[in-house]
Amino acid sequence: MSEIGTILSRLDWSPLFISLKTGVVATFLSFFLGIFAARKVVKASPRVKAVVDGILTLPMVLPPTVAGFFLLLLFSRRRPLGMFLYHELGIKVVQSWLGCIIAATVIAFPLMYRNARAAFEQIDANLVYAGRTLGMSDLRIFWTIVLPTAGPGIASGTILTFARALGEFGATSMLAGNIPGKTATISQRIAMVIQDGDYLTAGIWTLIVIGIAFVFIFLMNLISGRVLTNVQRW
Amino acid sequence: MALEVNIEKKAGSFLLKTAFACGTEFLGVLGSSGCGKSMTLKCIAGIEKPDKGRIVLDGKVLFDSEKKINLPPQKRHVGYLFQNYALFPNMTVRQNILCGLHFEKDKAKKEAEADRVMRLLQLEELGDLRPSQISGGQAQRAALGRILVNQPDLLMLDEPFSALDYHLRLRLQMDLKELLKDYGHGIIMVTHDRDEAFRMCDRIGIMDQGRIQLLKETKQLFRDPETVSGATLTGCKNIAKAEKTGDHEVFVPAWNVHLATREAVRDDLEAVGIRAHYFHPTARQNCFPVTVVREMEEPFEWVTEFRYEGQSPEVPAVWWRYTKDRRLNEPPAQLGVAPANIMLLYPPEEG
Numbered sequence: 001m002s003e004i005g006t007i008l009s010r011l012d013w014s015p016l017f018i019s020l021k022t023g024v025v026a027t028f029l030s031f032f033l034g035i036f037a038a039r040k041v042v043k044a045s046p047r048v049k050a051v052v053d054g055i056l057t058l059p060m061v062l063p064p065t066v067a068g069f070f071l072l073l074l075f076s077r078r079r080p081l082g083m084f085l086y087h088e089l090g091i092k093v094v095q096s097w098l099g100c101i102i103a104a105t106v107i108a109f110p111l112m113y114r115n116a117r118a119a120f121e122q123i124d125a126n127l128v129y130a131g132r133t134l135g136m137s138d139l140r141i142f143w144t145i146v147l148p149t150a151g152p153g154i155a156s157g158t159i160l161t162f163a164r165a166l167g168e169f170g171a172t173s174m175l176a177g178n179i180p181g182k183t184a185t186i187s188q189r190i191a192m193v194i195q196d197g198d199y200l201t202a203g204i205w206t207l208i209v210i211g212i213a214f215v216f217i218f219l220m221n222l223i224s225g226r227v228l229t230n231v232q233r234w
Numbered sequence: 235m236a237l238e239v240n241i242e243k244k245a246g247s248f249l250l251k252t253a254f255a256c257g258t259e260f261l262g263v264l265g266s267s268g269c270g271k272s273m274t275l276k277c278i279a280g281i282e283k284p285d286k287g288r289i290v291l292d293g294k295v296l297f298d299s300e301k302k303i304n305l306p307p308q309k310r311h312v313g314y315l316f317q318n319y320a321l322f323p324n325m326t327v328r329q330n331i332l333c334g335l336h337f338e339k340d341k342a343k344k345e346a347e348a349d350r351v352m353r354l355l356q357l358e359e360l361g362d363l364r365p366s367q368i369s370g371g372q373a374q375r376a377a378l379g380r381i382l383v384n385q386p387d388l389l390m391l392d393e394p395f396s397a398l399d400y401h402l403r404l405r406l407q408m409d410l411k412e413l414l415k416d417y418g419h420g421i422i423m424v425t426h427d428r429d430e431a432f433r434m435c436d437r438i439g440i441m442d443q444g445r446i447q448l449l450k451e452t453k454q455l456f457r458d459p460e461t462v463s464g465a466t467l468t469g470c471k472n473i474a475k476a477e478k479t480g481d482h483e484v485f486v487p488a489w490n491v492h493l494a495t496r497e498a499v500r501d502d503l504e505a506v507g508i509r510a511h512y513f514h515p516t517a518r519q520n521c522f523p524v525t526v527v528r529e530m531e532e533p534f535e536w537v538t539e540f541r542y543e544g545q546s547p548e549v550p551a552v553w554w555r556y557t558k559d560r561r562l563n564e565p566p567a568q569l570g571v572a573p574a575n576i577m578l579l580y581p582p583e584e585g
Contacts, residue, residue, distance in 0.1 A: 126320035129281045130377075132307035133314040134334050134384050144333075148324035 007201055014181045015189040016208060018100065019166055022185060026104035026165035027112075031158055033105075034112030039142065041113075042120045053117075060110035064170025067106060071175045075099070099176030100183050108165040112157045119153020120146060159220045163213055236420045237388055241277055241287030241297070250274065250284075250444040256388075256420040260411075262435030263424040263446070264467045270444040271424035272317075275390045278422075279314045280307035292387055313386030317393045319377035321365035327376045328352070328361035334384035347383055355379045355413070370398045371406050378410075389414070391423040395430055407433050428469045432456060440464045447582040461582045465507035470577065471553040476506040482573070489552065490544030493520050496574040507577040510537070510555035515562065517570025526565040527551050534558060540569065 041052055059067045075082045075093035085091040093099045123146055131141035147154065169187040176183040178192060186205050193201045240253040250270040254261075265271045276282040278289055280296065283304060289297040291312070296305050321330050331348050338344040352358050355375040360368055368376065374394060381389065394410070395403045411434055414421060424441075425431050431438050432452055439449035442463035448455070459465040465473050476484040478499045484506055485492050493506065524540040528551075531537075536558060539551035554569060 124318070124320065126316045126318060127322060129276075129279070129307070130314065130316060130320035130322075130380075131333070132281070133279050133310070133312060133386075134336070134380065135308045135311070136333065136336055137308065140336070145322050145324065149322070151324075 003200065004204070007204065011201070011204070012180065015184050015186045015205070018097070018182075018184060019186040020212070022097070022100045022104050022168075022172075023162055023166035025101050026108055026168075027158060027162040029101070029105045030109040030112040030161045030165070034109055034157065034161070035116045035147075035154070037113050038116035038120055039146075041117055056113050057110045059106050060114075064107055064168070065174060068103060068171035068174030071099075071103060071106065071171060075102070075175065094175060095177045095179060095183065097176070097183055100172055100185065103171035103175045104165040104168040107168050107171050108161045111164055112161040115153050115157025115160065116150065119150035119157070122153065123149050155220060159217055162216055162220075166212065166216075167209065236292055237278070237422075238288070238290045239274070239278060241274075241284035241289060243273065243277060243282065243284040243286075245273065248444060250277075252441070252444065252446050254439055254446050254449055256422055258418065258420055259436045260414070260421045260423065260434055262431040262438040262452070263422065263441050264426065264428060264431045264438050265424070265441030266426055266467065269441045271426075271441055272392055274441075275314065275392055275422065275424060278310075278388070278390065279312050280305060280310050281314075311385075311387045313381035313384060313389040315374075315377055315381060315389070315391045315394055317396060319365075319373045319397070321373055321377055321380075323365050326362050326364055327357060327368065327372075330365070330376055331357075331379045331383055334380040334382075337384075351379045351383050355382075371402055374398070374406065378413075387419055389417065389419060389421045391421065393425055394423065395425075395427070403430070404433075410434070426467075428456075428467060440467055442467075442582070445582070459507070459577060460580060462505050462507075462579050463582070465505075465577060465579055469509070470507040471510040471555075472508045473505055473579070474549075476503055478503045484576070484578075488546065488549040489542045490546070491520075491522050491542055493571075493576050494573045495576045495578060496572075497576075497578055499578060500580060502580055503578060504581050505579040507579055508552075508571055508575065509577075510553040512571050512575040513552075513554040513556075513569045514571065515566035515569055517572060519570055519573055520576070521568050521570030523567060524552075524569050529565075536561060538565075 037056055041049055041056070044052065072094065073079060075085070077083060077086050077094065082093065085093060091098065093102060127145055127149065128141055131145055167187050168185070169191065172185060173188055178184050178188045186209055190202050190205045236258055237256040239255070241250070243250040248270070250273050252270065252274055263271050263274065273282060277284045278296070284297060284299065286299045287297070288295070288299070291310070295301070295303050296310050297303060322333065325333070328348060331351060332344065335344045335347055338347065352361060355378065357375055357379055360372055360376070365373055365376070395406060398406060407430060423434060435452050437449060438452050438455050439446040440459070440461065440463060441447070448460050448464055455464065456468050459468045459470065462473055474486045474488045476486045478501060479485045479492060481498055482495050483492055484495060484499055484503060486506060523543045525543070527539045527541055529536060529538045534557060535555055538554045540554055541551050
């Protein structure tokens with residue numbers, strides 16, 4: 001027991017905050033990007049839909065290391081985009097917290113997008129038609145009718161997105177690296193301490209991750225259950 | 235004419251090709267499911283886009299394929315009552331109605347108008363309820379309220395009673411007819427229910443396979459439905475191919491009988507129709523020996539299937555329907571029908 005106490009007292013808590021910050025920001029970005037993309041795809045013609053849907057879902061299907069490799073190619077300072085960002089705008093993606101966010105967003109985004117799309121496609125098209133014949137603008141229909149009606153799907157998409165972003169490992173380690181206090185997330189810290197044979201520290205971090213995940217899912221279910229009174233119980 | 239429609243739209247193997255006009259009247263479109271009724275309404279509302287043609291409402295061009303005009307639904311000012319009413323499930327009844335008033339900027343006016351329509355439609359008590367908590371009839375009124383506050387220049391009703399319990403329909407039909415009496419614009423209702431069409435509509439168009447075959451005043455249509463689909467859709471149970479054999483006489487091969495008609499027979503005669511309740515055991519004309527095949531009792535009527543003596547076996551039996559006070563002790567040996575009740579059916583006119 002004293003051993004755990006010693007570890008806890010000397011534990012570097014930075015991975016917790018880096019993971020949480022990354023998870024929250026990546027979920028925030030995926031939320032809007034996913035809904036935006038889902039809305040566009042639902043309206044698109046079947047052929048366009050098939051192609052765009054494939055591209056948007058790819059990061060979820062590919063091994064995260066492959067996605068990370070692509071991101072590295074894209075943002076490397078030896079490549080045009082990375083060069084431009086670094087030299088013209090002073091933005092560093094590789095080996096930085098921004099890299100953490102980009103990696104987590106790219107990997108978690110498909111979950112938001114797919115859930116939002118499924119929720120939108122479930123909506124009775126007549127609701128949208130009714131809004132249009134009443135003269136409501138498409139934007140207004142979306143915000144006041146489609147989005148609230150799709151609420152449960154959006155909520156579950158958000159939960160999954162956060163869970164995925166919080167635990168992202170493969171792409172993050174390739175793009176952002178594992179710099180203590182900067183880009184070292186909980187997942188990366190766990191992998192590192194296990195390599196060092198420090199199973200006790202790994203166990204402590206594992207418990208922390210389980211705790212966070214559970215609390216967040218519980219909170220989201222609570223919120224969505226309360227807000228979405230139009231959901232029928234069966 | 236308030237509304238003029240002349241459109242063509244291909245959907246798969248189905249071709250919608252319809253042309254009609256609607257004034258300040260209650261116009262019915264009667265057709266079986268899949269005949270293109272709803273598609274026609276959706277084209278008028280701007281939900282579907284026709285391939286070709288023109289739609290004009292009160293002089294305003296809603297759609298014109300040649301001039302490349304296709305107004306979005308928002309600019310057409312056309313009310314559409316959906317079959318499932320399409321109330322927004324995330325809003326209360328009152329919020330739904332306020333959606334129809336989104337154009338009104340003055341908050342006091344907006345609330346007052348919502349109050350007025352809710353009173354008119356007896357929705358005051360339901361204002362705070364959600365669509366899932368109200369009955370079908372109430373949902374219909376709420377959806378109608380949402381449309382009426384929106385002040386559309388045309389009202390379209392898509393099978394408005396099909397989602398309601400049968401025993402409620404008659405009352406709701408009366409309510410709706412009374413409510414819309416002073417509406418002052420055209421109303422188009424599509425339905426497959428001939429009773430509903432008869433009760434509600436000033437004129438009725440018969441729609442079959444994407445075309446409006448004929449359009450006439452309701453009572454005239456039921457008296458003379460002109461085509462086979464017209465007779466079928468107005469509920470005629472007995473329709474058989476027929477040949478002209480005289481100016482006022484036809485031969486029906488399936489039943490093997492010659493029938494006298496009141497109307498003069500045209501050369502292009504296709505079939506005859508006899509409504510099930512037009513037969514009579516004591517009729518003096520068109521009277522032939524029959525054999526009753528089977529019977530079924532209804533609450534206030536008897537339905538009988540019979541065959542003419544010379545009727546070939548593969549031809550379906552003929553229907554006869556009569557009220558219970560006309561019930562005889564024994565099934566009749568012969569049945570007749572007045573010449574005036576022989577409906578002459580011709581091929582639909584092209585175009």
